[in-house]
């Protein structure tokens with residue numbers, strides 16, 4: 664499998680509007696607008712930095728996974744996303760190597776990406792996302 668780069672850091676926030684103030688107005692990153700991924704009960708906002716991006720995640724519902732994450736752990740880094748050349752191949756290889764997966768098949772993420780999550784038990788406690796664009 665070929666991992667190309669860190670695609671983005673996903674940060675769980677209470678409010679994208681408030682987060683935007685720090686990442687865009689203060690840090691000076693560009694703001695690419697928001698996109699809601701209703702199937703995952705989350706609105707995303709991307710702030711590009713050179714080859715990678717910061718992604719803010721705001722829950723669209725109190726029972727959404729991002730809201731539950733914030734309830735348990737507070738705002739902060741929710742996942743690290745690695746861009747791969749071929750996500751189906753990567754998942755097949757990881758499964759073959761006995762890596763515990765949350766998603767055995769890719770689903771649709773923001774910006775038209777195909778994404779899949781690995782189980783944090785297999786990755787030293789970090790939620791790892793694979794994505795292909």
Ligand code: CMX
Nearest residue numbers: 703705707728732741742765772773778780783788789790
């Ligand atoms: N960090 C560390 N551990 C996490 C975690 C996180 N952010 N999110 C979940 N986990 C752990 C859970 O505690 C659980 O552990 P145990 O099995 O030991 O109990 C395990 O991972 C599985 O979590 P779950 O909630 O039981 O499993 P689900 O399949 O219901 O959901 C997940 C898993 C990751 C998809 C969901 O929690 C989630 O975060 N969904 C939102 C995804 C998201 O950010 N979407 C936007 C994508 C846009 C993009 O990047 O393109």
